[in-house]
Amino acid sequence: MSLNEMSLFDVVKKQLRLKFLSHHSIWLSLVGIQLFGILISAVATSSGSSSSGNIYTTSHVYSSTFLQIMTYIWIVGTSVYLALESSNRIDYTFVTTRLSQFISNVIFLIFIAAIGAFTAYFASSLIPLVQRLFVNGIILNTSFTFVEHIMNITGTFGYILLFASTTYLVVVLFQFNRFIPLGFLVLYSLANVLLAKIGADSLIIPLYNFYEGESSLSLFLLKAFGLSTILLASAWFVNRSKEVRY
Amino acid sequence: MKFYEESDLPIYVQLAEWLENEILREQFKADEKMYSQYQLADLFTINPATAGKSLTILLDNDILYKKRGLGMFVTSEARNVILSKRKNEKLTTLVNGIVDEAARLEVPFDELIDMLKRAKAKNEGGINRD
Amino acid sequence: MIECKNVLKKYRRHTALEDFHCSIQENTITGVIGRNGAGKSTFMKLVAGYLKKSQGEVVVMGENPFTSLKVSANTIMIDDNMSLPISLTLGELLQSFALFYPNWNDSLANELMAYFKLSPKMYVQNLSKGMRSTFHAIIGFAARCPLTIYDEPTTGMDSAVRKDFYRALLKDYLAFPRTILLSSHHLEEIENLLEDVLIIHNQKAFMHLSISELKESVVAVKGSKVEVDRFVSMHEKLDYNETIPGTVMAVVKVSQYVHRENFPQLTFINLTANEAFIYLTDSQEGGIDRVFERNELV
Known part of the structure; x- marks a missing residue:
């Protein structure tokens, strides 16, 4: 029987198709979580609570913080699922190498991050509609220009991608050795305790400022994509010679 | 035909014997095409390499000949080869066994001949009745 | 491949x-x-x-x-x-x-x-x-x-x-x-x-051979102790059992095909490929029987 040649591009394409078809739960949970987010945001805003005012939101323009948080939780859960060996073993039942698997996972992550950003944004524009159902007469100002729409979406996308790549790396590290992420956590806490003792700011502050304090969207995106690339590249480095065990 | 423990012989030898029997029964006449190793493999659920080994035995004994690209065919002298081979090998072994056993049981040689004659008569009677 | x-x-x-x-x-x-x-x-x-x-x-x-x-x-x-x-x-x-x-x-x-x-x-x-x-x-x-x-x-x-x-x-x-x-x-x-x-x-590739070679490489014989011992001495002994005093059953590994007609005093017992495999890979200790025999002595 003659051997078949298959290009990396071909295999990645097929794996993506399989991932889109087989991960029903990702899409279902996205819809569920955002419906929930819409309801909570709408109720919270309309009841006059100050939650939307106090919590710092990415885009500063719509009161859908809760919805965004839910989307971040969703992407973290999804990234955990995608990085787990038990789901990656499925690729090996079909055709894969660690390289094609990594590429298709990254493309899939980017794709669902984009879908997450889009749906989160469109769901948030539904909030005023829902609010009208609960409280008559209150209409938030949601009239943005096209550019502002795009900026909101890409901003959210950047955050989702950061969450996704961080989670992916943490899970990969955890599977490589249970103690590595724990070690990081311990180190981080120790550093914070020490910093607090000498009266310095917590470590999270500079990181927070680096991203959250960035006023230019394009610079923010550059930083977000840069860090995501580093995180995912590290994940590849850890995972590339991992065996398939069961 | 069933393999396994029924015989002391390896499968390919048993299969070669079965093929010889088929030729003796004239299921395959001179210059007729023999089963291919794949047909035999399918027929008996055995590896085609094993079936090939059986065919090679027949080929080596001039019971079959090869036509390039067409397969294996029965030679014109196939029956004679098988018959004389059986006579030489199988019958000799069997006769040796009978003589040995008769000696052990202290059966006189004349009596043994009589037994053989009776067996032959019975066998022919059976054939006639059918 | x-x-x-x-x-x-x-x-x-x-x-x-x-x-x-x-x-x-x-x-x-x-x-x-x-x-x-x-x-x-x-x-x-x-x-x-x-x-x-x-x-x-x-x-x-x-x-x-x-x-x-x-x-x-x-x-x-x-x-x-x-x-x-x-x-x-x-x-x-x-x-x-x-x-x-x-x-x-x-x-x-x-x-x-x-x-x-x-x-x-x-x-x-x-x-x-x-x-x-x-x-x-x-x-x-x-x-x-x-x-x-x-x-x-x-x-x-x-x-x-x-x-x-x-x-x-x-x-x-x-x-x-x-x-x-x-x-x-x-x-x-x-x-x-x-x-x-x-x-x-x-943990090693112990043998790689055709299935008929596997069956032919292990031979079981039964017969009088003298005859069996003579046969066993020519080959690699895998198993040896004196079932009845004077009568021995032995399993040996042979390097060449054994023509049974050359040993008319011995009874050859046919082994399946699985039995051949078990005899070949059994530890020389004599298998599970020995374990029980040892324990019964204690």
Whole structure:
């Protein structure tokens, strides 16, 4: 029987198709979580609570913080699922190498991050509609220009991608050795305790400022994509010679 | 035909014997095409390499000949080869066994001949009745 | 098709394969036989590219299977633990396999599904163990991969289905010759299907020979002690038992075919390939009987 040649591009394409078809739960949970987010945001805003005012939101323009948080939780859960060996073993039942698997996972992550950003944004524009159902007469100002729409979406996308790549790396590290992420956590806490003792700011502050304090969207995106690339590249480095065990 | 423990012989030898029997029964006449190793493999659920080994035995004994690209065919002298081979090998072994056993049981040689004659008569009677 | 040279495979401290050599020809059915824990699955997973050798050389289709897309695209490994997406029905799963394997035989898959009474609307997680094995086997047939690896494919199947499986395996092999590795605990059921046997014993490729050579290499004889002793002294003794005083049954490993007619005083006992394998791989301690005998003395 003659051997078949298959290009990396071909295999990645097929794996993506399989991932889109087989991960029903990702899409279902996205819809569920955002419906929930819409309801909570709408109720919270309309009841006059100050939650939307106090919590710092990415885009500063719509009161859908809760919805965004839910989307971040969703992407973290999804990234955990995608990085787990038990789901990656499925690729090996079909055709894969660690390289094609990594590429298709990254493309899939980017794709669902984009879908997450889009749906989160469109769901948030539904909030005023829902609010009208609960409280008559209150209409938030949601009239943005096209550019502002795009900026909101890409901003959210950047955050989702950061969450996704961080989670992916943490899970990969955890599977490589249970103690590595724990070690990081311990180190981080120790550093914070020490910093607090000498009266310095917590470590999270500079990181927070680096991203959250960035006023230019394009610079923010550059930083977000840069860090995501580093995180995912590290994940590849850890995972590339991992065996398939069961 | 069933393999396994029924015989002391390896499968390919048993299969070669079965093929010889088929030729003796004239299921395959001179210059007729023999089963291919794949047909035999399918027929008996055995590896085609094993079936090939059986065919090679027949080929080596001039019971079959090869036509390039067409397969294996029965030679014109196939029956004679098988018959004389059986006579030489199988019958000799069997006769040796009978003589040995008769000696052990202290059966006189004349009596043994009589037994053989009776067996032959019975066998022919059976054939006639059918 | 497969070349292993001096392969070492370690899991942390435990050695799974050591000093392992073998060479498997294209388009043969090779039985991979060994006791539990001998290293059969490790060998198969190395070949399939699931595991990475610790040392030595594993070459499949001219490439290192662990990093080769070519090996993955031309290999399918069927075993109990195949990971399948549980959100897809059996029918959808078959379609997914069709996507990845260019030689996929869809009509064969569907006919086998119907024959074994598997509905395309079922889900893998709802199948019994035997039915799941059957489904895996169907995938193995229909994928028509140049290298098809079955690791204990008949687990949980009843004997009728096992028989069908072996028959299907052979018919499919005749129609589309390919390289097949097949491991099973039931050597007696598969021996007629095999061309070669690779015996893995104590983490090494112990013997690699044709199935008839395996059967001919182990000979059991019975007879008077004097005669048997004379015969045994010429060969490698595997087992020796004085059943009745004066009468001995012995099993020996021979290097050349033994012409039985040369030993008229001995009774030759026919061994199945499985018995031959057990005698060859039994520790020289005399097997389970010795363990009990030792314990009874205490």
